[in-house]
Amino acid sequence: MNLKEIIELVDGKHLNPEVDLNIKIRGGCGADLMSDVLACSQPKAVLLTGLTNPQVVRTAQIAEIRAIIFVRGKQPQVETIDIATQENMPLVTSPFGMFELCGRLYRAGLPGFESNVSSS
Amino acid sequence: MSPQARPLTEQEAHGRRGRPITDHDAHEISHVEALSYDLKIRDVMSNVMRTASPEMPIEQVLEILRINRISGLPVLENDILVGIVSLEDIVRAMRNNDLTAATSQYMTREVVTVVSYDPIVNAVRTFTEKQLGRLPVLDENRKLVGMITKGDITRGILVALEKDYKEEEVRRYRASHLFEDVISERTTLVMRYTIKAGDFTQGGKASSHIKRALLRLGADPQITRRCCIAVYEAEMNLIIHTTNGGILKLEVEPHRITMSTTDDGPGIADTEVVFEPGYSTATEQVREMGFGAGMGLVNMKRCVDEIKLESTVGKGTRLVMRIFIPNQTVGVSRDGQNDEPSKNY
Numbered sequence: 001m002n003l004k005e006i007i008e009l010v011d012g013k014h015l016n017p018e019v020d021l022n023i024k025i026r027g028g029c030g031a032d033l034m035s036d037v038l039a040c041s042q043p044k045a046v047l048l049t050g051l052t053n054p055q056v057v058r059t060a061q062i063a064e065i066r067a068i069i070f071v072r073g074k075q076p077q078v079e080t081i082d083i084a085t086q087e088n089m090p091l092v093t094s095p096f097g098m099f100e101l102c103g104r105l106y107r108a109g110l111p112g113f114e115s116n117v118s119s120s
Numbered sequence: 121m122s123p124q125a126r127p128l129t130e131q132e133a134h135g136r137r138g139r140p141i142t143d144h145d146a147h148e149i150s151h152v153e154a155l156s157y158d159l160k161i162r163d164v165m166s167n168v169m170r171t172a173s174p175e176m177p178i179e180q181v182l183e184i185l186r187i188n189r190i191s192g193l194p195v196l197e198n199d200i201l202v203g204i205v206s207l208e209d210i211v212r213a214m215r216n217n218d219l220t221a222a223t224s225q226y227m228t229r230e231v232v233t234v235v236s237y238d239p240i241v242n243a244v245r246t247f248t249e250k251q252l253g254r255l256p257v258l259d260e261n262r263k264l265v266g267m268i269t270k271g272d273i274t275r276g277i278l279v280a281l282e283k284d285y286k287e288e289e290v291r292r293y294r295a296s297h298l299f300e301d302v303i304s305e306r307t308t309l310v311m312r313y314t315i316k317a318g319d320f321t322q323g324g325k326a327s328s329h330i331k332r333a334l335l336r337l338g339a340d341p342q343i344t345r346r347c348c349i350a351v352y353e354a355e356m357n358l359i360i361h362t363t364n365g366g367i368l369k370l371e372v373e374p375h376r377i378t379m380s381t382t383d384d385g386p387g388i389a390d391t392e393v394v395f396e397p398g399y400s401t402a403t404e405q406v407r408e409m410g411f412g413a414g415m416g417l418v419n420m421k422r423c424v425d426e427i428k429l430e431s432t433v434g435k436g437t438r439l440v441m442r443i444f445i446p447n448q449t450v451g452v453s454r455d456g457q458n459d460e461p462s463k464n465y
Contacts, residue, residue: 020153035415038349039422051410055356058324059410062331062352065346079321087328 001025001110003067003090006046009104012069012092015076016085023066023090027113028105030098034059041065045113048101052076057084057091067091071098127455155242155280156273161243162236164268164276165257171196172205174224179203181223194256194264195227201256201264203227233258236265240273248320261321296338298372309337309372315381317365320409326368337372343443346423347377350441353416354381356441360406362386366436379424379441387433394429395421 003023007014014021029041035054037047039046043064049056050071057080060068067090070076075095076084084091094101105110170179170194176317181193185207192206205227213226233256234243246255247270257266265311299307311333312325327348336345351370358366366383393399395417402412421427424441431437 022153032410033413033415034410035353035413035419038353039415039419044347049410053409054321055323055409055411058352059327062327062345062348080362 001108003046006069006105006110007092008066009070009108010092010094010096010101012094015083015091015093018085019088019090021090025066025110027111028102029065029112029114030102037063037065040114042113042115043113046105046110048098048105050074050098052080054079054083056080057087057089060089061087065089069094069101071096071101101108125336155277155284156241156244157239158211159240159276159280160236161234161238161240161257161268162266164240164272165236165268166272167266169194169264169267171264172223172227174202174222174227176223177220178205178210178223178226179219182210182219192254194231194267195223196264199263201231201233201258202230204231204254204256206254212431231256234268235259240268240276243268244273258273268353274457292336292338295333295336298337307373311370311372313355313368315355315365315368317359317362319359319365323356323359324352327355330370334377338376339372340445343377343445347379347443350420350423350443351379353420354379354439354441355412357381358383359418360402360411362437375445377443377445381439382436384436385434387435388429389433391429391431 001024003021004023005111006012006025024044025046026044027042027046028048029037029045031037031040032050034051037049037059041047041063044066046067046069047056047060047063047065048071049068052070052074054074054077056068059065068084070091073095075094076091076093081091083089096104123396170188170190170193172184172195174195174197175367184193185191192204194201195203195205203224205223209226210226213221218225232246232250234246236257236259243255246252254267254269256264257268260266290313298309311330315326316322330351331344333347334347337339339347347370351368355368358368362383363385364383367382369380369382371378371380388394396414397418398414400412400414402414406412417427417429420441423443425444426440426442428440430439431438
């Protein structure tokens, strides 16, 4: 799914227009715990999160996340936007909550890119 | 890119190429698109210029066009652009059997121009909107400095693409052959980063640099991912838990990558319990940032082949992690990227 379609689906606002939106997103991942993103996400997903600090961008980058959507209309701090622009990571804010957002994207056909962690 | 940068819509991209765009195309388009904002009109316009004056007879204009194999000329009066005369204008004069007439009688007076310091995307837009084939280029003082055609733009972009491509190729080539070019019994590339305690804004920067370096060295993307997740968690631990920060070190060898952190305190009393999922001593502030859930070392352990944690309370901690590389993937350029959801680390 193209990132631009996703932004339409979530009524999103693109926060760093310098970054290109012509990106294919393969799946989705929702988390507020950065270690969970590192542990469970698979590459080429969009990350839905309620956290807005610069670490979100770094985490996303390390976990090969392709774009970040902030839930509940959250507005990240300037440092976050700066790092994201520098690292070419699209940032989007959506007025919807995490549950609603996951539902919208899942219903539109975007698969979950979170792996089930086995008990081992 | 300029702030008004607008990515191409699917239809535009489709229309431009006459077929649906593939992922590969999309990548190319965005690169060309980026270039069309980065390159300025003055970078691609042609400077060598013939001009006409308003008094010049049309037949003389025709001769200049014929000799130079061009299809139009800007008309200048006292260095000011007053019009443009094209083959179409000349055809009109010929039809009237009026080739001795002055250029001013047949030239187009309402000239659409572009400015030299604008990105070439502006010229592209003007070409499309006005259905024109060539545009005079003015400088900041409205003086004519060149002409630009669609051909100039294509050429400019191709040259820039080739240059970019070559630079990245050369870089990658050099880096990925490092281990073959340097002959020794044991070649090790060491990367060292000083990490400050409490410096959350810079947190992850070292890991980010390491990621780029490993990919450039030709490391397998899967191994790079495992290595970077482990290093990132370790880097965050130095920022979150140490008294004075510490050193993050990465040693790359053809057969393995060794990641280590060293700090001088406060030290960990029980180096077993910290590997239990959920065990954490992080502050509320750190938890609010999405860390400190007691998953750091658990995550690291899952990503690496070997992990050793040594600590003395009051003295400091040393963490050493290793990833072994099957068949020496570092130093051998490999394109292992694919779109399949991969095994999770």
